[in-house]
Amino acid sequence: MGAQWKAKPKEAAANARGKIFGRLVKEIMVAARNGADPDTNAKLRVAVHAAKKASMPKDTLERAIKKGAGLLGETVNFERTTYEGFAPHQVPVVVECLTDNLNRTVAEIRVLFRKGQMGASGSVTWDFSHVGMIEASTDSGADPELAAIEAGAQDFEPAEEGDTLFITEMTDLDAVCKALPEHGFTVNSAKIGYIPKNPVSGLSDAQMEEVEAFLEALDNHDDVQNVYVGLAG
Numbered sequence: 001m002g003a004q005w006k007a008k009p010k011e012a013a014a015n016a017r018g019k020i021f022g023r024l025v026k027e028i029m030v031a032a033r034n035g036a037d038p039d040t041n042a043k044l045r046v047a048v049h050a051a052k053k054a055s056m057p058k059d060t061l062e063r064a065i066k067k068g069a070g071l072l073g074e075t076v077n078f079e080r081t082t083y084e085g086f087a088p089h090q091v092p093v094v095v096e097c098l099t100d101n102l103n104r105t106v107a108e109i110r111v112l113f114r115k116g117q118m119g120a121s122g123s124v125t126w127d128f129s130h131v132g133m134i135e136a137s138t139d140s141g142a143d144p145e146l147a148a149i150e151a152g153a154q155d156f157e158p159a160e161e162g163d164t165l166f167i168t169e170m171t172d173l174d175a176v177c178k179a180l181p182e183h184g185f186t187v188n189s190a191k192i193g194y195i196p197k198n199p200v201s202g203l204s205d206a207q208m209e210e211v212e213a214f215l216e217a218l219d220n221h222d223d224v225q226n227v228y229v230g231l232a233g
Contacts, residue, residue, distance in 0.1 A: 017054070023225055024051045025064045026098045030078055032068030042174055046190045053188055076100055083109050084124035086117040088210040089203055092124040092230035094194045097223040105223045112221065115214050127230060128194040132173030134166040134180065135159050135189045142184025151179035163188060167195065196230030203231075 028051060031044040038045040044065070051061050066072050078098040083106070087093050093116070099105040110118055131154070138144075144164040148156040152168070153176050159165040164185070168176045170192055177190050203211065211231065218227050 019220075020054050021051075021056055021060065022222065023098075024054060024056060025060065026078055026225065028061070028064040029068030029076065030080075030098065032065045033070075036065050036069035036071060042177070046177065046187060049187065050189045081105065082121075082125075083113075083118065084121070085113050085119040086124070087214045087229065088116055089200070089207050091116075091200045091203075091211050092127055092196065093215070093218070094125060094128060094228040095218055095224055096193075096226040096228075097221075098225050099223040108221065108223075109218075112214075112217050115210075115217075124230075125194065127197050128228065129197060130170060131193065131195055132168035132170050132176065133191055133193040133195075134168065134173070134177060134187055135163050136166060136180050136185040136187045137161075137163045138185050140184045144185075147180060147183035147185055150183050151176045191226075193226060194228040196228070199230045199232040201232035 024047065028044065028047045031041065031047045034043065035041040036044075038048050048061065048065070051064075063072070067074065067076065078100055079102060081097050081099060081102060083095045083097070085093060095109065097105055097109070134153070144156045144166075147153075147164075148166055151166070152172055153166040154169060154172075155167040157165050157167070166176060166180065166185075173190060173192065177187050180187055211229075215227055215229060218224055
């Protein structure tokens with residue numbers, strides 16, 4: 001299932017798009033704390049590119065930047081928090097959230113983990129590699145293997161919609177983001193994430209349905225930004 005679990009397209013398009021916009025708005029607001037100009041703020045530049053690729057309305061994008069930078073006279077402080085544990089059938093899961101209320105979020109995530117098992121910090125992440133993850137696309141037929149080598153990425157693999165996922169050391173994320181365009185790739189998203197070292201395999205169809213339902217419930221939570229799962233296939 002790869003490094004990051006993504007929901008199957010079961011929802012109506014409008015609802016799915018609204019959820020994507022909500023997550024992107026949070027990322028933009030957090031990035032804009034370090035400045036409202038994407039030209040001088042690398043994290044904001046990547047977040048804005050992702051928002052444009054998702055066809056976020058210009059007004060929504062500009063308001064998110066201004067609000068995050070404190071230019072609208074109001075501040076909303078989102079905090080990053082990570083939870084870990086197991087989905088049904090001992091499938092390891094790492095959940096990243098952005099929240100303005102830690103107490104509410106942890107209480108609600110604990111409820112969602114009742115069908116699995118919530119763990120203490122470090123109980124699952126030891127079995128994942130903490131890496132830089134860059135999704136990029138090419139219109140010129142550029143060779144991803146050559147681009148990975150020359151840009152300084154550690155590895156690469158196919159991603160959704162014909163994109164390529166470039167995997168980097170955490171400390172190399174920004175440098176590889178800057179180098180990839182020189183080798184024919186446009187960076188669509190970039191973040192620090194988790195890749196499983198020993199993904200679980202061999203689950204039956206019924207077991208997979210239980211795991212998928214658990215992951216989908218997590219993914220539907222408003223504060224959840226990313227769900228990483230140690231599941232093969």
